[in-house]
Amino acid sequence: MQRATSGYGMRGSRGKGRIRPVVLSVFLGVSGVSAAFPQFALAQAYSFSNVVIEGNTRVDAATILSFAGIARGEAVSGGGLNAAYQRIVDSGLFEEVELIPQGGTLLIRVQEFPTINIINFEGNRRLKDEALAELVGSQSRRAYSPAQAEADAAAITAAYTQSGRVAATVTPRIIRRSDNRVDLVFDIAEGRVVEIERLAFVGNRSYSDRRLRQVLETKQAGLLRTLIQSDTFIAERVELDKQLLRDFYLSRGYIDMQVQDASAELARERDAFFVTFSIQEGQQFSFGDISAVSEIEGLDAAEFEALLRIRPGTTYSPAIVENNIARLENLALRKGLTFVRIDPRVTRDEQNRLLNIQFALVRGDRVFVERIDIEGNTTTLDQVVRRQFRTVEGDPFNPREIRQSAERIRALGFFSNASVEAEPGSGPDQVIVNVDVEEQPTGSLSLGVSYGQTSGVGFNIGFTESNFLGRGQFVGVNVSTGSDSVNSSITFAEPAFLGRDLRFGFNAAYVETDNENADYDTRSISISPSIAFPVSESGRLELRYRLSEDRISSVDLGIEDPDDPLTNGSSQILRDEEAQGALITSSIGYTYTYDTRINGLNPKGGVLLRFGQDFAGIGGDVNYISTNLLALAETKVLNEEVTVRAIFEGGMVHMLGGDVSRVTNRYFANGKIRGFEPNGIGPRDLGATNEDALGGNMFAVARLEADFPLGLPEEYGINGGLFFDVGSIWSLDNTAGTGGPVDDGFHLRSSIGFSVFWATPIGPLRFNFAKALVQEDYDRDRVFDLTISTQF
Incomplete structure (x- = not known):
């Protein structure tokens, strides 16, 4: 205060040690002076012929003078000095600032912010130092800024919030070193992950909470919460969930559906969130009258209307409308008509809950x-x-x-x-x-140990990259071993071969197995290039070539005892096939696939048809035609809680040129009919000691399945299913001269069972509990089986 009455001194400090909002002492000093001597403080004027700057080492004196904005000989009031002081402080370069008038000299004394020596992170375990370093703007060998440090702390806190740790706190502090240097340390208290304890819905009548939870990207916390990240609360993900709910209802005809609110409440213990979606479903609409009209002179709408594929009475879906618009636009392009726009005009029939749609062909803007x-x-x-x-x-x-x-x-x-x-x-x-x-990352490296009832203990190493060298190509390498098997493969795929919608693929594989329930081994080495391309909206055709070498070995020869026919080991059929040695198979083939599930026109299900043939005999040692068929239809019922599915599979190998089939190209249908061991059904040589599984030239299987919730919390990812399988494997073409009866007839087998599906982070597991209903005496059944759940 005495300095203020005699010399009007101003001094400010940005604070030391912990970073906190700073209260500048100069303002308290100036306000006190103004209160005690108001006339003097307001009326006092200064004129400086000289400005002296002290304390600066990195910042040039001219720069500080430019911040002050005080010219030599210029009259400066007390308010002007205060403004000069504030401009220097606002530069963010100085920890302390003093303005001291000394007669005709103005002394500007500053203390620069220290230089950052190193930046450390303490207390972090979930986020590594490298990841945190990318978030902070403060840098070593640069001037320390309290404002920047606070912004860095906020950025780190936001990163923890994104990972579900909303209780995380980050406190920046400095440790002073010599030569005006400091170490900047971010003290981090990570806190616990705040999971979503409950996802609830208000206003839903047509679909249960369980069904709507399946739509959301956000999930409830479950048994494997330490491995699943989607059960943590992220505000941006909730916005995505709102859009997913709207899309779900809209695709099912609820055109007025609205998500009115999505609230997230934090538990009192701050360890869980409760998220509630408030929705208004509205009424479900179906398609009514469908027509086309042309507003372009000389363009007949009849040809376009004939292309429309919308059945009146079908539940409304925007995807169906978009699909038909694309069909009409493509016709216009084929006719050489540019700037033709298809305008769907919708008329609502509220009473009958119908949407009448007129597709208008109009002239679009020339853009x-x-x-x-x-x-x-x-x-x-x-x-x-x-x-x-x-x-x-x-x-x-x-x-x-x-x-x-x-x-x-x-x-x-x-x-x-x-x-x-x-x-x-x-x-x-x-x-x-x-x-x-x-x-985002597109590659993965997997190392694992597996166990199966069939293959025993095995090891697996695999590498996949779906965007190889940034070219959009897929590369996969996989090597897996079982107790008596080796399976390795290399796969490459180029999805845009020659710059077109043409997928080129190449696969090389080496498979060596010791077949369970059969006293022989097999080995197969193969390469197979292929190309695939679309032939319709839902159809795709694959053309392929395959070259392989197949060998059968280690056939059980039994004990040389002509007086005991039960010691003859394996079937003579297998002995003859082993005697042929390694055979080369060179074949060309095709597969046509029709899949309505890919276009999304029916959100409740769809149809899959797959038909393929391979023609062996393009060189090589084997001549045959192999034909395979798969037909699948599925739909969701009971408010989409239950999925019912019907599957039919069949195949036939027809040998040519007097050749006979071998176990390497016959069918065993393992896993096709549940309730039986691998190689547990099919033709057998009943005169052989071990009654080896021989496989068949034909197979046919029909399966009926239903998947449904078990009533457990859906966050566990556990559902149930029922199934009924029926089918058979039959037909051999080399039964003569075996020395014993061979049963290769058509005998139906059937089974019924219950499945438990468990969606785990390591893959979807399927536990099958089956009971064989119809079987042959020599069949080998299996009550329980564990497999990886697959989709067609």
Whole structure:
């Protein structure tokens, strides 16, 4: 205060030690002076012929003078000095600032913020130092800034919040060193993961809470909560869940559905969240009258209307409308008509809950795509993203096509986030398409130990990369061993061969097995290139070539005792096949697949048809035609709580040129009919001691399944199922001269059972409990089996 009355001194400090909001002592001093001597403080004026700056080492004196803004000889009031002081403080370069008038000299004394020596993180276990270092803006050998340190602490806290640790606290502090240096330390208290204890819904009548929880990206905490990250609360994920709920209802005809609110309440103990979605379903609508009309002179709508594939009375779905719009637009392009827009005009029939849709062919705006800009792809090549567009630079702009391109980019699985937006170009008829992506890891390395009732203890090592070298190519290498088997393969796939929608694949495999329930071994070495391409909206055709070498060995020869026929070991059929040695098979083949599940037109299910043939005899030692068929239909019933499924599979090997089949190309249908051991059914040589499984040239299997919840909390990922299997394996073409009766007739087998499905982080497991209903005396049944659940 005395300095203020005699010399009007001002001094401020940014604080030392722990970083906290700073109260500058100068303001208290100035306010006290102003209160005690108001006339003097307001009226006092200064004029300085000289400015002296002390304490600066890194910041140039001219820079400090420019912050102060005080010119020599200029009259400065007390308020002007205060403003000069504040400008120097606001520069963020100084820990302490003093302005001391000394007659005609103004002394500016500063203490610079220290230099950061090192940055350390303490208390962190879940997030590594390397990950945290990428979040902070403070840097070693740069001036320390309290504001930046606080911002860094907030960024670290946000990162922990994203991982579900909303109670995490981060406190920055400094440790002073010599030569005006400090160590910046972020003290981290991670806290516990705050999981979602309960996901609830209000206002849902048509679908249960259990069904709606399956739609959400967010999950409730379950048994494997330490491995599953989707059960932690993330606010951004809740916004995605709201959109997923809207899409779910809209695809089922609830066009007025709204998510009115999504609230998240933190438990009093701050260890769990309770998330509640408040929804309004509205009424379900179906398609009514469907028609097409042309508003373009000379364009007949009848041809376009004939292409519409919407049945009146079908539940409304936007995907069906989009699919038909695309069909009409493609017809217009084939006719050479550009800038034709399909405008679906919807009329609501509230009484009957119908939507009458008229597809209007109208002339669209003449707007072109000027260019497509792609950002954020540091690894993925531009061409991988560009080929997801059916539109290129210079083509007419089609908003619907741009939206579909965005969906195709997201479906690649290469990006954690992908947005596609259009903005005005260089002219009124030009549009620029901006693609902004955020890449994510696309490769995985797996090391594991497995156990199976069939294969025993085994080891597995595998590597997969779905975006090899950023080219969108798939590469996979896998080696697995069992107690008596080796299975290794190399797979490569190029999804856009020659720049077209043509998938090129190459597979090489080495398989060596010691067959259970059969006293012989097999070995197969094969390579198989293939190409696949679409032939319709839901159809795809694969063409392939396969070259393999197959060998049968270690056939049990039994004991040489002609007086005891029960010691003759394996069947003569297998001995003859072993005597042939290694045979080369060279074949070409095709598979046609029709899958309505991929287009999403029926969200409750779909149909899968798969038919393929292989023709061996293009060189090599073996001649045959192999035919295989798979038909599947599934749908959801009882408010989509239960999935019912019917599957039929069949196959036939027809040998040519007098050749006979071998166990390496016959069917065993292992796993096709549950309730039986591998190689447990099919043709047998009843005169052989061990009655080896011989396989059959034909098989047919029908399976009926139903999957349903067991009433357990859905976060456990455990569901149940019932199944009924019936089928057979039959037919051999080399039964003559075996020395004993061979049963290769058509004998139906059937089984019934119960399944438990468990969705685990290591894969979906399936526990089968089966009872064989119909079987032959020599069949070998199995009550329990554990497998990896697969989908067709």
